[in-house]
Amino acid sequence: MYVAQQQESHALVNHVAFIWNIAESLRGPFKPSEYGSVVLPFTVLRRLDAVLADTKPAVLQTAKAIGSLPEMLQAATLTDASGHEFYNTSPFDLGKLVDDPQDLRSNLASYLAGFSPNVRDIFDRFEFDKTLNKLADKNKLFAVTEKFAKADFHPRTVSNIQMGLVFEELIRFANEKSNETAGDHYTPREVIALMVQLLFALDDDALSKSGVVRSIYDPTAGTGGMLSVADEYLRRMNPGIQLSLYGQDYNDASYAICKADMVIKGQDVDNIALGDTLTEDAFDDKKFDYGLSNPPFGVDWKDQRADVDDEHTKLGFNGRFGPGTPAVSDGAMLFLMHLVSKMRKPEDGGSRMAIVLNGSPLFSGGAGGGESNIRKWLLDNDLVETIIGLPKDMFYNTGISTYIWILTNRKDGDRKGRVQLIDGREMFIKLRKGLGSKRNELSQQNIDTIVRLYAGFQDGEHSKIFRNEDFLYRTITVERPLKLNWQATTERVEAVLEAKAVQKLSESDAAALRAALDRLGTDTVWKNRTAFHKALNDAARAANLRLSAASLKTVTIELGEQDETADICTDSKGNPEPDTALRDTENVPWNEDVDAFVAREVLPYAPGAWIDDSKTKEGAEIPFNRHFYGYVSPRPLEEIDRDLTSVMDQLRAMLIEVER
Known part of the structure; x- marks a missing residue:
């Protein structure tokens, strides 16, 4: 070979x-x-x-x-x-x-x-x-x-x-x-070969039978490379297979080449469409057995935003973008959801899809955000089968880390409710000469290894199995009580007088307020807000000033300072008020009791803290690198010292030669 x-x-x-x-x-x-x-x-x-x-x-x-x-x-x-x-x-x-x-x-x-x-x-x-x-x-x-x-x-x-x-x-x-950008138009063939073999690895028996009819779809078809490799692979496996290839691309030249290729292959030319998949789905009434896609990495979708947002709002889960939309700076997850929308119903045989994404869709966005909601929806519906980490420097236009997601709505029994992560980041051979940003490629042995790990579905050094819930979490908001003291120091009084609300007062009211603050004195410290307000109102009356609500709020804020020894500030119902400056959030694993988590991780360090349940959000992230992290101990200091000494000796010898 x-x-x-x-x-x-x-x-x-x-x-x-x-x-x-x-x-x-x-x-x-x-x-x-x-x-x-x-x-x-x-x-x-x-x-x-x-x-x-x-x-x-x-x-x-x-x-x-x-x-x-x-x-x-x-x-x-x-x-x-x-x-x-x-x-x-x-x-x-x-x-x-x-x-x-x-x-x-x-x-x-x-x-x-x-x-x-x-x-x-x-x-x-x-x-x-x-x-x-x-x-x-x-x-x-x-x-x-x-x-x-x-x-x-x-x-x-x-x-x-x-x-x-x-x-x-x-x-x-x-x-x-x-x-x-060359990478907008095509994907390295060995990456396509890996995706294709992953896509069909679990279906070899079914695909080898006579009379098999299948459809394959690529919403970002480019020059048709993915469709061509999939077609070639399946026809070698089963020469009698009946394949229908579908694709769409927005670039005229790429579309023309793809269409020419499909025409030569004998495919129906109406199955290759020109247009922006996100705004004008050419096959909105069709579902497919398999899907492949390499959408642009890190490309914004500002031009498509009005159409996408409109579909999300009006159609919800009856459209393609029901779970939410990602940040406008990167539209890759829109193509992921589009692929999912092209799956056949499980009762009709289901589908399997493969898409190449950068690292951002694994973890970007916090709980309640678009990306997190999309991940959670995929996991809740058991659609994520496997994610494979690829080596860096694999693509012609970028050296960033990339990942292949395998999505399906027809998981085998032991895969149901599970997600497999495969670490292929070190499985590559170096190119003799780089092509753009591409420095590495997958050998046939690398491809065989990854496909074998995928089909084997076993825990090991390069393959790990997780439950869907392992990637879910809740973000809780931790509140701590507001504790303040009040003192009319020179600095705090100046802050009051420079506040916008006070600047709007008339000259006479501003002078009266200064007089009232002077009456408070600089030495007294109040650690109870009720007591401070009584003293402040007494001082205002003595200065012939009627404090407005805005002025009272400004003085209370500017003369106040955090003080753990002070009394807790409470609202009209006697409930503790939260200190927004001390507000914090914590991510709680999905299967862990929130109260138990707070008792263990929060209260020992923040006594009196509580959880505002109204702010709790659900989220999902897939920390791929964390699960394959291997600690490497630092080199012994003695070894580093020896290397430094050796280098210094070499430098001194070179300097001596120069001086001669």
Whole structure:
């Protein structure tokens, strides 16, 4: 297998290098950021041209014979003749086009018009017509067409999987030239391979049977890499399986490539949609057997907020976002909930979904917040099956930690009510040369190990099993009684006079208030609020001042200071008032009695404290790293000293050499 992978990798490099050399020949009339707009549609065109080559004579002969048939029958007949879900009725192919350089531009237009409508849409999304006009205007059209005509992209030479890799590498190159984010468009193939094998690992027996019909969906399809790998994997397992692949993406170029790939595979082109999944779900009436997704990491959803909030408010749990919405700075959990909404009902067979997320959805947001509510809803409904921690530096556009979530509503008996965490963070091999932020990759052995841990469902060093409730908690609000003393010190009196409420008083009232405060004296300390208020009112009357409620409150606040030896301040009903400055919160494990927790963890350190039950919130977090933390003892000081001495000796020796 390794030799085959090496050969495939070598072939990929050669194909991409060939195409990118064509792109480099555009330098001058085209900016590097524009290279992708030329080579991507031309690569698709050459691939389609090669795929249709074997049946082209039959299609042309059929086209002549069916001119009198209705349009729909013509399309069906031509599709049958081509042996694919698309066709081209033009007498041209790329080879014949370059034989007539003089009429190349018009002949290219005729050739493109000869494609079936599902393919013409692909080139419309590329805005290929504009590109061809510019190439012709800059005298580059013939040179580019001629070079692409020489490329051997026939399926016998380049498989669908290999062609997908070529597309993705070209996108990566193009985005590097234009400073865009390659990771928005595709996922490393070995990560997809892991996700796919995890998705099907527990269903191998069912998927191997004859007559199996399944559907797979990717709401962030990009160039279709996930769908392609899943398709390839299942067809190797069961050549007779009937698969329907569905995908949606908001990027025109990625959509065009994905659609081209699906057309070549014989998939229904209506199953690949263009648009923003969060605001215009193209398959709102469909459910799927399996789902895969790699949504953008840490990308805000401000542009979609109005639509998402509207759906959340109006539809609640009848829509996609019933549990809540995450912080607007990261919309990844919206795609997670969207995937869950695409699950079949358990009585209809249920579904299993895999999604790649960064670390934030595991723990961000406190109890009662959007992210926490979403996690709790997933756990309450027993939808989280497994979470796998991946190595860092796995993706092309980010080096952050990433995690694969496996979600399902059809857990096996021993998995019900349980969540499995798998630590794969150290399972990788280093790349010889980094690709963007990607420095590491999963080997086949790494993938096999993780899949085996998942299927085995056992506690161990790299796999841990938890109950759903282990990730739930309650956040309680701990209140401590308000205890203050009051004293008319110079500093406190100045604070009273500078307060906004006092600044609004008339000059005469402000002077009367100062006189009243002076009457209190600077030496007396009151440790009871009732006694202080009596003294303050007496002083105000003596100064011919009637204290307003606002002034009384201001004086009480500014002359007061925390004092543990003072009496407890109480409200009109005699209940202790809380000291907001000392207010605190504690997270109590779900299965622990709150009163017992308070007696053990709070009261020994804060006598007299109490819990405000009205502020208690329920939450959920999955502290992945904590469960796999391994303490590493520091090196002995003697060893560190020896190393420092050795380094200093080396430095001194170098300095001596320099001085000589």
